[in-house]
Amino acid sequence: MRAVRHLRSVVFDKRIALLLLLGPFAVFGAVMVNTKDRAPPQILALAVGGDGTTLLEMRADKLYRRAAADGAWAQVPLPRAVAPSRITAIAAVAKSSDVLYLAGQGLGVWRSDNGGRDWEARNDGLPSREAIAVTAHADRPETVYAYLAGNGIFRSEDAGKHWKQMDGGPRAALTQFVHSNMPGSMQSGWLFAATRTGVARSMDCFCGWYDAGGLNAKVHAVAYAPNQPQRVYAATEKGLFVSVNGGEEWRRAQAPAGSVTALAVARSGTVYAASGSKLFRSTDGGQTWERVDA
Amino acid sequence: MRSALLASAMVFAGVAVTAHAAKEALPPLDPALAAQGRSIYAHQCASCHGPQGEGAPHWQARNAQGELPAPPHGPQGHTWKHSDAMLYRIVREGWRDPFNKTKRLTMPAFRDVLSPRETRAVITFLKTLWKPEQRRFQWEESRKEPFPPQTNRTTRPADDRPPHEHGR
Numbered sequence: 001m002r003a004v005r006h007l008r009s010v011v012f013d014k015r016i017a018l019l020l021l022l023g024p025f026a027v028f029g030a031v032m033v034n035t036k037d038r039a040p041p042q043i044l045a046l047a048v049g050g051d052g053t054t055l056l057e058m059r060a061d062k063l064y065r066r067a068a069a070d071g072a073w074a075q076v077p078l079p080r081a082v083a084p085s086r087i088t089a090i091a092a093v094a095k096s097s098d099v100l101y102l103a104g105q106g107l108g109v110w111r112s113d114n115g116g117r118d119w120e121a122r123n124d125g126l127p128s129r130e131a132i133a134v135t136a137h138a139d140r141p142e143t144v145y146a147y148l149a150g151n152g153i154f155r156s157e158d159a160g161k162h163w164k165q166m167d168g169g170p171r172a173a174l175t176q177f178v179h180s181n182m183p184g185s186m187q188s189g190w191l192f193a194a195t196r197t198g199v200a201r202s203m204d205c206f207c208g209w210y211d212a213g214g215l216n217a218k219v220h221a222v223a224y225a226p227n228q229p230q231r232v233y234a235a236t237e238k239g240l241f242v243s244v245n246g247g248e249e250w251r252r253a254q255a256p257a258g259s260v261t262a263l264a265v266a267r268s269g270t271v272y273a274a275s276g277s278k279l280f281r282s283t284d285g286g287q288t289w290e291r292v293d294a
Numbered sequence: 295m296r297s298a299l300l301a302s303a304m305v306f307a308g309v310a311v312t313a314h315a316a317k318e319a320l321p322p323l324d325p326a327l328a329a330q331g332r333s334i335y336a337h338q339c340a341s342c343h344g345p346q347g348e349g350a351p352h353w354q355a356r357n358a359q360g361e362l363p364a365p366p367h368g369p370q371g372h373t374w375k376h377s378d379a380m381l382y383r384i385v386r387e388g389w390r391d392p393f394n395k396t397k398r399l400t401m402p403a404f405r406d407v408l409s410p411r412e413t414r415a416v417i418t419f420l421k422t423l424w425k426p427e428q429r430r431f432q433w434e435e436s437r438k439e440p441f442p443p444q445t446n447r448t449t450r451p452a453d454d455r456p457p458h459e460h461g462r
Contacts, residue, residue, distance in 0.1 A: 164434070167375075184392030186380060205380070207372035208354070208365075210393075248393055 043274035045176075045262050049092020049100070049136075052226040052267025056092055056100070057279065061085045063102070063116065068266035073293070076100070079110050079119035089176065091144070093136040101144060101160070103131035109146050111160050122160025127151050133174060137204075138181035138189055138226070145191065147174055153191075153206065169193070170200030170209040176221055176262075179204065182229035182246050192232060192247060194219035199234050201247050212247030223263035223271075233271060233286065235260035240273070242286050253286035320429055323418055331419025334412055338404065343367055347423050360395025367420045374421075374428040377439035381417045382410075414445035 041060035048055055048068060055068040056076070061084035063076040078084050079102075086104040093099040098115040101122075108129035112119045123129060130149040137143035142159045145166075152168035172195040181189045187205040198215035199222050202208060217236040225231040232243045233253070240255040257275035264272045271282045273289070280289040336345070342364040343349060349366030357363055367373045376384065388403030390396075404413065421429060 164431075186376070186384070186389070205372070205375050207375045246393070 040277035042277050043262055043279060044088055045090050046221075046223075046264035046272055046274055046279075047090045047092050048226070048264045048266050048272075049094075050097030051094060052265070054092060054097035055264065055266065055272060056090050057274075058087060058090050058102075059277075061087070063087070063090065065097070065115075068270065068272075069268065076116035078102070078116065079112075079121075081121075082107050082110065082119075089131070089133045091134045091136045093141045093144075094139055095141050099136075099141065099159075101134045101136060103134035103146060105130050105132065105149065107131060109134055109144075109160055111144075113159075122156070124161065125163040126154060133176050135177050135179045135191070137179050138229075140188070143179075145177070145179060147177060147193075149173070166206040167202075167209075170195050170202070172197040172200070174200065175219075178223055180224045180229050180232075181226075182224065184246075190246070192222045192224060194222045194234070198236075199232070199247050213243060213250045215241065215250060220259070220261045221263040223265050225265045225269055225271075226267050227269050231265075231285070233263050233265065235263050235273065240286060254282075254288065256280035256282070256289035320426070320433060323421055327415045327418045328422050329419075330412070331415035331417065332422075334408065334416040335419050338407065339416065347371075347420070356394070361400050362391045362394060364401070368423040369425050369428060374424045374432045376432070376435070378417065378432075378436040378441040379439035381420075382413055382441055382445065385413050385417065410442070410444040411447060414441055417441075 041062070043057055043059050045058040046056065053068050055066055057064045057073070063078055064073040065076050066073045078087070086107050087102050088105065089103040091101040098113060100112045100116055101109060103109045106129055108121060108123035108126055108131050110119045111122045126146070126148060128148055128151060130151075131146050132149050133147040135145050137145070140157075143155065143157050144160055146154050146163070147169055148154060151165070153166045154163040155166050156163045170193050174193040174195045177191055177193040179189055179191055185203040185205070186207065187203055189204045191202050191204060192212065193200040193209075196218050197211070198217065199212040199219055200209045201212040202210070215234060215236055217238040219234050219236045221235040223233050230244055230246050232247050234241045234243070234250065237259075240253045240260055241250040242253040243250045256273050257278060257280065260273045260275050262274040266272070269283070269285070271286055272292070273280045273282070279292040281292050282289045335347075344366065347367035349371060350363035353363045353365045365371045365373070373381070384401065385408070386403065386405045388399035389401040390399050394400065408416065421432070424432065
């Protein structure tokens, strides 16, 4: 018994000694790392899934998710074969928070159906891997859309196994887009696209892109409210705008920060907006904002 | 070694070419149905969509009333983006863009003017205006959304709608 206690105190002593010895180096090391990555990781993309209850965030080269209502962020594993810094777009499907898509230039489209544990490239039938944007159908879990630089918009109705070119996309190249189940479409919904010249809107028959509401500004991100699909948000170089009639007319909303670069709206109507490395949320449709993860 | 690689590359290329050629052939259009449709088009549709299906002038933008004009039906339009079921529905029930500033059906409903078979005939005529790749696109879209079965009837049951009247 005494021997055991003695052994323990020896171990303890050794630990202390190690700490004393290495402590200064550890602190020094941390400072070094800090000065090296002084810029906090930028938020590149936001998305909601699982019927608008899960929030996804692509922050620099890492993907995180959490319950939109509240909760801790959990890191989502990424495909090992992919350079994470190339991922620029993420999407989750309507009825599940485990089915995820990611896309990026040089990567094409990847899909996971178990919350990121396993990923598969879904590029059969795509003419290139230069995927700029990806979005899932608002209602149909197997339907997904991808925008390829120089090639336009492709649709898959079998979770990315086969792709079909739908059209060349809006006249001004798009940087991000979202499928919406706003009523009134000839087919099953709409697409809203963020472009260099405004928000472009098309029914999902791809029978014509129209400039939605004449924003006349570079749009960084567009999102719609799943609980109120006529309600659309656009983050532009001139500020944040909201429309209550499907993008026909816009009015200026209060922006949480200088430049908003990513947007997502949860089922509850809560709007998430990213500006640089900061994430904000608004529960009153973009009038007031609070930091989410400060 | 190099020749083995070359050979396997050639086999691969061969497989790719055959896979491509094995794409199902487009089913031909029924010439009698298309001819019937051409005459219906001339009488019922040409006034708005143009005698050659070229569409109204400036069809891509809303007009002074805030309505989208009649689009072309040929290669430059987007009629070919719709499945057979959808085209049938548009012609039967009419259509207006939900963002039009007026409430009227700018594309009129033809359900009281054309029989189901005549509706199918005029849509078959529209298909003669498309490029082969557009025909293929539309044919693929229609596999899951075909014409409704009543359009297969060539004879009119006694209680069916009146025939289309020429020069309505």
